[in-house]
Amino acid sequence: MITLLYFAWVRERIGLPKETVETTATTVKELVEELRARDERYAVAFSDLASLRVAIDQDLVDFDAPLTGAKEVAFFPPMTGG
Amino acid sequence: MITLLYFAWVRERIGLPKETVETTATTVKELVEELRARDERYAVAFSDLASLRVAIDQDLVDFDAPLTGAKEVAFFPPMTGG
Amino acid sequence: MQISVQSDPFDFGALAQEFADGHTHMGAVVTFTGIVRDDDLGGLDVMEIEHYPGMTERAITKFAAYAKDRWDLGDVLVIHRHGALKPGEMIMMVATAARHRVNAFEAAEYLMDYLKSRAPFWKKEYVNGEPRWVNAKPEDEDALSRWD
Amino acid sequence: MQISVQSDPFDFGALAQEFADGHTHMGAVVTFTGIVRDDDLGGLDVMEIEHYPGMTERAITKFAAYAKDRWDLGDVLVIHRHGALKPGEMIMMVATAARHRVNAFEAAEYLMDYLKSRAPFWKKEYVNGEPRWVNAKPEDEDALSRWD
Numbered sequence: 001m002i003t004l005l006y007f008a009w010v011r012e013r014i015g016l017p018k019e020t021v022e023t024t025a026t027t028v029k030e031l032v033e034e035l036r037a038r039d040e041r042y043a044v045a046f047s048d049l050a051s052l053r054v055a056i057d058q059d060l061v062d063f064d065a066p067l068t069g070a071k072e073v074a075f076f077p078p079m080t081g082g
Numbered sequence: 083m084i085t086l087l088y089f090a091w092v093r094e095r096i097g098l099p100k101e102t103v104e105t106t107a108t109t110v111k112e113l114v115e116e117l118r119a120r121d122e123r124y125a126v127a128f129s130d131l132a133s134l135r136v137a138i139d140q141d142l143v144d145f146d147a148p149l150t151g152a153k154e155v156a157f158f159p160p161m162t163g164g
Numbered sequence: 165m166q167i168s169v170q171s172d173p174f175d176f177g178a179l180a181q182e183f184a185d186g187h188t189h190m191g192a193v194v195t196f197t198g199i200v201r202d203d204d205l206g207g208l209d210v211m212e213i214e215h216y217p218g219m220t221e222r223a224i225t226k227f228a229a230y231a232k233d234r235w236d237l238g239d240v241l242v243i244h245r246h247g248a249l250k251p252g253e254m255i256m257m258v259a260t261a262a263r264h265r266v267n268a269f270e271a272a273e274y275l276m277d278y279l280k281s282r283a284p285f286w287k288k289e290y291v292n293g294e295p296r297w298v299n300a301k302p303e304d305e306d307a308l309s310r311w312d
Numbered sequence: 313m314q315i316s317v318q319s320d321p322f323d324f325g326a327l328a329q330e331f332a333d334g335h336t337h338m339g340a341v342v343t344f345t346g347i348v349r350d351d352d353l354g355g356l357d358v359m360e361i362e363h364y365p366g367m368t369e370r371a372i373t374k375f376a377a378y379a380k381d382r383w384d385l386g387d388v389l390v391i392h393r394h395g396a397l398k399p400g401e402m403i404m405m406v407a408t409a410a411r412h413r414v415n416a417f418e419a420a421e422y423l424m425d426y427l428k429s430r431a432p433f434w435k436k437e438y439v440n441g442e443p444r445w446v447n448a449k450p451e452d453e454d455a456l457s458r459w460d
């Protein structure tokens with residue numbers, strides 16, 4: 001069981017801020033493939049990985065990072081703080 | 083008639099903050115030569131021009147700057163503001 | 165280190181004064197304050213700042229600790245707001261105290277560059293009632309490379 | 313532009329707040345504050361700052377006007393004290409307001425570099441009763457070249 005979090009327009013496109021999934025994916029990329037296949041909203045939200053960022057357990061990672069031990073995976077656009 | 087101003091350790095070595103002089107010098111360097119010749123205190127204060135700065139009428143200039151029209155010439159060490 | 169992620173406004177002047185007073189063994193204090201510009205595009209109604217609770221504090225703490233160490237800071241302060249902000253309101257501030265001015269400046273700039281592109285905040289502007297997400301700027305991403 | 317050369321203390325926090333509040337059409341405000349370090353060499357009794365009345369204001373006004381123009385500042389503030397200052401007291405402050413943070417930072421750094429080496433101030437420290445003039449540092453002179 002992994003908790004997925006969505007922020008900013010990723011949250012808006014998918015239509016929810018948070019959900020829990022069972023997955024056999026071993027990397028973030030595989031998880032994204034599963035989500036894309038699930039529903040049009042996910043396909044749209046994840047259509048361009050270059051415009052997305054991902055964090056595993058609150059640390060930024062690349063899309064080919066392994067999911068081993070991950071409890072929380074968050075997807076969001078490039079950050080605009082400051 | 084030119085007003086001479088001295089600051090920081092230049093003032094301390096010469097022993098006064100301000101004086102007025104009649105001079106035929108045409109550049110700062112020539113003025114410095116006149117002052118050096120005048121008295122041991124001036125000779126000491128002006129012994130190393132590299133450690134001195136000069137301003138004519140409140141603008142920093144080089145030692146070979148002309149004195150034409152100068153009303154106020156100030157000598158001081160490198161500045162330490164901020 | 166003083167780090168706060170909050171929706172409430174903060175008292176910039178009082179915090180800056182207190183920070184400087186608390187670090188008089190340091191010669192140099194730099195502050196940066198980011199303000200919601202009140203003239204941008206004319207019709208900005210409100211800016212909403214979304215963040216990732218938990219990760220935000222974690223990321224800022226990491227950047228601040230790194231800056232403190234790299235630039236030998238006496239202290240560092242970071243406050244960043246989230247929620248709805250009106251034009252003219254202060255979004256965030258950083259403060260750095262160091263023995264030498266170059267360190268205080270560089271550390272503050274580093275913190276700003278990292279907050280801008282690596283702290284999980286997202287800004288949404290409502291301009292004449294129309295919402296739009298603020299896009300990250302390529303130059304902000306590029307700015308990070310100077311700290312490598 | 314707000315420029316003041318004065319012997320009286322100034323209220324850093326209040327001035328910083330007022331400066332930021334007055335420039336909410338700018339997104340970025342940077343301040344720098346210089347403090348007489350209270351731990352340097354242990355025994356600093358007092359620092360005396362001598363200046364060249366008239367030329368000081370003239371020089372600072374020139375640097376500030378140049379910075380305002382070069383970095384497109386909304387405003388700039390410079391306050392510099394002279395006279396006898398005790399450890400822990402604030403010597404000076406600058407503040408810059410700009411639309412973008414890089415401009416606000418660079419302008420503040422420029423002002424500091426020029427105040428340091430081109431504004432006619434001289435510092436004399438009394439350490440355990442012994443006076444000594446503070447020497448200009450070669451690195452401060454070198455710092456100016458980056459603005460050419």
